[in-house]
Amino acid sequence: MRILVLGGDGYLGWPTAMHFSQRGDEVCIVDNFAKRQWEMEEGIEPLWSVSTLHRRVKTWENVSGKKIEVKIGDLCNHRFVYAVFEAFKPDAIVHYGEQPSAPYSMQSREAAVYTQHNNVVGNLNVMFAMQKFVPNAHLIKLGTMGEYGTPNIDIEEGWLEIEHKGRKDRVLYPKKPGSYYHLSKVHDSANLEFACRIWGMKATDLNQGVVYGVDTDQTVLHDDLRTSFHYDDIFGTVLNRFLSQAAVGRNLTVYGNGTQTRGFLNIKDTIACVALAADNSPEQGEFRIFNQFTEQFSVLDLATKVQASALRAGLDCKVDYLANPRVEQENHYYNAVHTGLVELGLQPTLLTDDVVDAMLANVCAQKDAVDTDVFIPRVKWKQS
Numbered sequence: 001m002r003i004l005v006l007g008g009d010g011y012l013g014w015p016t017a018m019h020f021s022q023r024g025d026e027v028c029i030v031d032n033f034a035k036r037q038w039e040m041e042e043g044i045e046p047l048w049s050v051s052t053l054h055r056r057v058k059t060w061e062n063v064s065g066k067k068i069e070v071k072i073g074d075l076c077n078h079r080f081v082y083a084v085f086e087a088f089k090p091d092a093i094v095h096y097g098e099q100p101s102a103p104y105s106m107q108s109r110e111a112a113v114y115t116q117h118n119n120v121v122g123n124l125n126v127m128f129a130m131q132k133f134v135p136n137a138h139l140i141k142l143g144t145m146g147e148y149g150t151p152n153i154d155i156e157e158g159w160l161e162i163e164h165k166g167r168k169d170r171v172l173y174p175k176k177p178g179s180y181y182h183l184s185k186v187h188d189s190a191n192l193e194f195a196c197r198i199w200g201m202k203a204t205d206l207n208q209g210v211v212y213g214v215d216t217d218q219t220v221l222h223d224d225l226r227t228s229f230h231y232d233d234i235f236g237t238v239l240n241r242f243l244s245q246a247a248v249g250r251n252l253t254v255y256g257n258g259t260q261t262r263g264f265l266n267i268k269d270t271i272a273c274v275a276l277a278a279d280n281s282p283e284q285g286e287f288r289i290f291n292q293f294t295e296q297f298s299v300l301d302l303a304t305k306v307q308a309s310a311l312r313a314g315l316d317c318k319v320d321y322l323a324n325p326r327v328e329q330e331n332h333y334y335n336a337v338h339t340g341l342v343e344l345g346l347q348p349t350l351l352t353d354d355v356v357d358a359m360l361a362n363v364c365a366q367k368d369a370v371d372t373d374v375f376i377p378r379v380k381w382k383q384s
C-alpha cells in the first residue's frame, strides 16, 4: 500500500511510519514540526533527545534498506496538502497530525483557538484533498476516548441505537468531552461522518485511550530511531509522570482523589490497531469507529503499580494528592466497549509488572535528565 503518515515526526507517527515501511509499504511522512515548536514555547523537552526527522529517515534507510519519503508543511495550508495528495496518491492516510494535549488547549483563549483551528482545519483539508485526488482512499483518523467523557451509561463503540417515542435510529454516541482539545476531535468526527454520508468517503475513527511505552520492533534498533517520552504537565501522560517521579525519589502527584478511570494501551498495540484498520478497510461511504484501548485503570491503580515497581527496584515513593487542576468527575461509572479491534485480530499487550519494570528501568537510566520543575501542573481548567 501507499501510506501517508500525517504527523509522522511525532510520538506515535514515527514508529507507525517505520512499521509500515518495514513490512514493505511505500511510506510518506508529513509534518511541520509544530510539536518541536510547542515544546520550545513551553520550555519542556522529552526525557531523551529525539533526532531530527532527516536523521531518523537516514538511519532507518541504513538499518532497514528502506526509504521513507518526507514532506514538510502545514496541514492547515490546503495548497501544500493538495500537492502532497496529488503527487503521492495514497491508498491509506494515517492522520496523527494534530495538537494532542488537553492542558495545552486549556491554557488560554489563544491556545484553545489555535488547537481547534489546527486540528479541525487540518482535518478538513485532508478530507477535501482525498475527495479531489484519491476518493477511494481510506482515512484512518486518530481520535480519543476522552471525546466521550464519563457518561453514567456504558460507552458504545462510536454509535448508539436509540428508541425515541416508539421510533428507532442509529446516531453518533453523544459526547461530553473534557477540554477544548477533546472538543476538536469531536468536531473532526462530526465532519468525517458527514463526508462519509454525503460524499461516500471511507474513514475509520480510532477513539484511542492513553498510550504508554516507547519500544516497538523498530524503535529499539538504533538510538536515532527512538520515539519521544514526555513526563511534563503539558504533553506528559500520567504513567510517564509517575515513572519519572519514582526514578528521582519524588512523591507521585495524583490529581484529586485519583479514582478517575480511563482506557490505556501499549504503543505496540497502537501500531497493531492502525495496521489492522489499514488492512481491513471499511466499505466506501462507511464511517467506522473503534474504541482503541486494551485496559481500564484509575489514576490510583497506576500509582499503585508504579509504587510496587519502585519497591522491586529498591526505590521508595509515596503518593501526594494535589488539588485537581482539571474540572472532571472523580467518582464515576466507566465501562467502555472495545471489541471491534479484537474482532479484527488485535492481541493486547497488557500492562504487566514486567512491562512497568522495564519502563521504570528505562527512565532510571536517564534520571539525571529529569526536570522536576515540570511535575507540578501549571494549567487550571477554571480560575477560581
Ligand SMILES: NC(=O)c1ccc[n+]([C@@H]2O[C@H](COP(=O)([O-])OP(=O)(O)OC[C@H]3O[C@@H](n4cnc5c(N)ncnc54)[C@H](O)[C@@H]3O)[C@@H](O)[C@H]2O)c1
Pocket: 006, 007, 008, 009, 010, 011, 012, 013, 030, 031, 032, 033, 034, 035, 036, 073, 074, 075, 076, 095, 096, 097, 098, 099, 100, 101, 118, 122, 142, 143, 144, 145, 208, 209, 210, 211, 212, 237
Ligand atoms: N499519545 C496518546 O496517548 C494519544 C492518545 C489518544 C489520541 N492521540 C492522538 O494521536 C495523534 C498523535 O499523538 P502523539 O502523541 O503522537 O502526538 P505528537 O504531538 O507527538 O504528534 C503529532 C505530530 O503532528 C504534527 N502536527 C501537528 N499539527 C500539524 C499540522 N498542522 N501540520 C503538520 N503536522 C502537524 C506535530 O508536529 C507532531 O509531530 C494525535 O492526534 C493525538 O491527539 C494520542
